[in-house]
Amino acid sequence: MNIALGxxxxxxxxxxxxxxxxxxxxxxxxxxxxxxxxxxxxxxxxASVWSLLIPSMDMALSEGIISWLPASIGFILGVLFLLMLDxxxxxxxxxxxxxxxxxSNLSKIAKLVLAVTLHNIPExxxxxxxxxxxxxxxxxxxxxxxxxxxxxxxxxxxPEGAIISMPLKAEGKSKNKAFFYGVLSGIVEPIGAIIxxxxxxxxxxxxxxxxxxxxxxxxxxxxxxxxxxxKEGNHSNLTVIGVAFGFVLMMILDVALG
Numbered sequence: 264m265n266i267a268l269g270x271x272x273x274x275x276x277x278x279x280x281x282x283x284x285x286x287x288x289x290x291x292x293x294x295x296x297x298x299x300x301x302x303x304x305x306x307x308x309x310a311s312v313w314s315l316l317i318p319s320m321d322m323a324l325s326e327g328i329i330s331w332l333p334a335s336i337g338f339i340l341g342v343l344f345l346l347m348l349d350x351x352x353x354x355x356x357x358x359x360x361x362x363x364x365x366x367s368n369l370s371k372i373a374k375l376v377l378a379v380t381l382h383n384i385p386e387x388x389x390x391x392x393x394x395x396x397x398x399x400x401x402x403x404x405x406x407x408x409x410x411x412x413x414x415x416x417x418x419x420x421x422p423e424g425a426i427i428s429m430p431l432k433a434e435g436k437s438k439n440k441a442f443f444y445g446v447l448s449g450i451v452e453p454i455g456a457i458i459x460x461x462x463x464x465x466x467x468x469x470x471x472x473x474x475x476x477x478x479x480x481x482x483x484x485x486x487x488x489x490x491x492x493x494k495e496g497n498h499s500n501l502t503v504i505g506v507a508f509g510f511v512l513m514m515i516l517d518v519a520l521g
Contacts, residue, residue, distance in 0.1 A: 268410075280425040304485045307416075340476050352381055383455075391458070414520075415512065
């Protein structure tokens with residue numbers, strides 16, 4: 264039951280954020296959006312370190328492997344994996360004029376949703392791999408620690424859901440459609456988490472590599488997408504404040520519950 268809840272929490276965060284289209288009249292305030300993007304970045308950076316890389320090294324050490332080796336290999340592979348997805352999936356970042364990835368006849372909305380979906384993939388993987396580690400009864404990752412990561416990602420997914428749905432409403436889409444697309448962008452997280460659990464539990468020795476892989480994928484998203492989006496225009500200092508709050512919150516959750 265706890266594992267099922269943990270897998271669904273990030274998706275619930277996105278869903279609640281997307282529901283802001285029914286509560287707010289105008290598009291999300293730009294200053295608030297910058298803070299939220301920074302906040303999401305801080306959560307992902309802290310989660311990558313405390314919930315993924317450190318457990319990866321501890322797990323490797325307990326198995327008699329050089330502690331930094333699986334973490335280094337997995338991290339680089341995670342970055343390369345997201346880099347590959349960036350090239351093969353057509354997507355459009357908010358406020359961007361041209362789409363990234365291969366040419367496609369997909370609508371602007373579809374490309375916007377794909378952009379958010381793209382950076383939800385590593386979040387789903389991260390949640391899946393920490394729960395896979397608890398299922399393997401590895402002492403380096405506890406159930407409460409896995410839930411801490413899930414709660415942290417759910418919190419930062421709330422503004423992300425609003426950031427995708429509110430602009431769609433502002434462009435003239437109905438509230439129901441804007442909400443639907445916001446929810447759709449987050450459905451990849453529980454799916455990705457379940458797939459990761461199935462893969463990881465079948466090949467337990469690669470768990471340290473999987474943990475670091477998810478960390479590398481998350482850091483790629485932060486550097487390639489979240490921070491650049493947040494730094495555009497004025498009030499970029501709010502992004503820095505958001506990063507600090509997100510980082511500290513995720514650190515506290517992991518240490519207190521982990």
